[in-house]
Amino acid sequence: MQPEYSAFPIYWLPVGVRGLQQEKYLMNMKLLQEKLSKYDAPQKAMAAGVYPYFRPISSEQNTEVLMNGKKVLMFGSNSYMGLTNHPKVIEAAVEATKKYGTGMAGSPFLNGTLDIHKELEARLADYVGKEDAMLFSTGFGVNLGVVSSLTGREDYVILDEQDHASIIEGRRLSMSKYLKYRHNDMESLEAQLKKCDPDKVKLIVTDGVFSMEGDVANLPEIVRLAKEYNASVMVDEAHGIGVFGKGGRGTCDHFGVTKDVDLIMGTFSKSFASIGGFIATDKVITNFLRHHARSYIFTASITPGATAAVNAALDIMINEPERQEHLWNITNFALEQFREMGCEIGHTSTPIIPLFIRDDYKTFHVTRDLLDEGVFVNPVVTPAVAPQDTLIRYSLMATHTKEQVERSIEAIRKVFKKHEIIK
Numbered sequence: 001m002q003p004e005y006s007a008f009p010i011y012w013l014p015v016g017v018r019g020l021q022q023e024k025y026l027m028n029m030k031l032l033q034e035k036l037s038k039y040d041a042p043q044k045a046m047a048a049g050v051y052p053y054f055r056p057i058s059s060e061q062n063t064e065v066l067m068n069g070k071k072v073l074m075f076g077s078n079s080y081m082g083l084t085n086h087p088k089v090i091e092a093a094v095e096a097t098k099k100y101g102t103g104m105a106g107s108p109f110l111n112g113t114l115d116i117h118k119e120l121e122a123r124l125a126d127y128v129g130k131e132d133a134m135l136f137s138t139g140f141g142v143n144l145g146v147v148s149s150l151t152g153r154e155d156y157v158i159l160d161e162q163d164h165a166s167i168i169e170g171r172r173l174s175m176s177k178y179l180k181y182r183h184n185d186m187e188s189l190e191a192q193l194k195k196c197d198p199d200k201v202k203l204i205v206t207d208g209v210f211s212m213e214g215d216v217a218n219l220p221e222i223v224r225l226a227k228e229y230n231a232s233v234m235v236d237e238a239h240g241i242g243v244f245g246k247g248g249r250g251t252c253d254h255f256g257v258t259k260d261v262d263l264i265m266g267t268f269s270k271s272f273a274s275i276g277g278f279i280a281t282d283k284v285i286t287n288f289l290r291h292h293a294r295s296y297i298f299t300a301s302i303t304p305g306a307t308a309a310v311n312a313a314l315d316i317m318i319n320e321p322e323r324q325e326h327l328w329n330i331t332n333f334a335l336e337q338f339r340e341m342g343c344e345i346g347h348t349s350t351p352i353i354p355l356f357i358r359d360d361y362k363t364f365h366v367t368r369d370l371l372d373e374g375v376f377v378n379p380v381v382t383p384a385v386a387p388q389d390t391l392i393r394y395s396l397m398a399t400h401t402k403e404q405v406e407r408s409i410e411a412i413r414k415v416f417k418k419h420e421i422i423k
Contacts, residue, residue: 050364052379055371060085063400065376072371073408075394076378080351081242081313081323082399083273089312093274096308104301108135109290112301120311121278127314128237128249128266129258130280134289135307137299139238139267139277140166145293146234146263146279147205148173155201158192160184160217162210164236171205183210186221193229202231208240208251212380212393214352216244219251223260234263242271243351248317248324268302271317274309276302327351327398330405334396337409342422351396354380355412356389357421363390366415373411 045051059066061084065074083089096116104112117135125133136142147170151157155176159167162183171178179195182188189204196202204226206217219235226233237250245253248271252258263285268276279289289296317323331351338345344356357363360381367379370392378393385391394412396405416422 045364048364050368052364052367055376063397063404067371067376071374073375073404073411075396075400075408076376077395077397078239078270079273079397080239080327080395081248081271081273081317082397083271083313083316086273086313086316088316089273089309092308092312093305096304100304102305103303106301107297107299108301109297114301114304114307116304116307116311117301120307123311123314124266124278125280127247127318128241128264128280129253130264131282132286133278133280134286134293134296135302136277136279136296137302138275139265139269140169141295141299142265142267142277142279143167143205143236144170144173145295146265146289147171147203149289149292149294150174150285151176151201151203153177154197156196156203158189158196158202158204158231160206160210162212163205163207164211164238167205167207167236176203184215184218186218186225189222190225190229193225193231196229196231198230202226202229203234204231205234205236207236207238209238209243209350209352211239211352212385212391213346213354214348214350215346216240216251216349219255219257219261223257227260232262233260234265235261236265238265238267238270238277239350239352241266242317242324243327247321268306268310272310272313274306274313276306276310323398327396330400330402331396333402334394334405334409337405341409341413341416343412343416353394353396355392355394355416357391358388360387360390362419362421363392366392366419366421369415369418370411373415375408375411 042051055067057065057067061077061079063074064071100114106112121133121135125131136145143166147157147167151174153175156179157171157174157176158179158181159171160183161180179192181192193202204222206222208217222233235252240250242248244251252261252264263279263281265279266277268274334353338353346354346356348354357366363379363381367377370377380393381390
């Protein structure tokens, strides 16, 4: 029987066929490159001198970083507790790496489970008030694996329209029916719940703190509606842990709804000063996820160093509540200053402060000018948001001093006046 040549690599083909197949292969590559070459927005921004991404930093992630030999105030980090360079966190990561090596070379399903993984899972479950927890290699992988696998074809996944991209991608992989409600609009959520078959599983997934605009989910009302319509609730605490709740336990703890929320998700790349993520829930759900979540089964485990760093960061968050207190002090100060300045900051009440520009081109220029003034912030432009909603994302860390916040605000005042964003 003759082989299907098109299914084989080119170097396996008979010489007479190889030339034709290789020509077709190169033609397809040319079409691909021709199509992708039409995307030239980055090149245009670079030519204009305002390209704001992949800016190299040559120092640790701290309140000040080194860029092109110049010290710059960092107000674009998600390290809310400021622990990425904490000596205890670094020491823990180094010691674990010396003992266990640099990587796991396999998934937790097979050879990639260490004793320190299990210990951290138990600590995290207890920390957020759940029966069990699972570690994932990235926070994105948590939402991808959990949201895509929990519900079936006849069930429902119900999302806030501003949920994180990882939740959206998990929903896309899910076979379930999809419903979306207007951002933090509880009437809209109830309207979607009413559309559901009462006998089918309904999973509401929301961010606890929304990552771009810094507003907080109305968890008490979400929980109330979930009870009324027999739905389950999953909360993404990526930007809530460290910031809200006793010892930084998150928005579920802050609102007193931990027992009523079925799944609590968190990432390690923010307050935990590492990389990875976790889902905490009951053992019935983790038993299912351990054998069905593809981003868990088919991804190598979180490294020993990252695991130990999370464990050390957890100790600090629990034992040093003054960090959280200081974060809120400077957050409230910054919010007051921006309001007095006349900045448009939306509905934020958190260390994530959106400074709306509402113009893509101007947002790029403001970002560049602020960096020239020694302040690093993140631009948020289309397609991440609508053109009329573009903004500068200014975020605070527990290690920022009030003096650093004041310096950054003065730089923002100067640049915003230059671009006529404020009077």
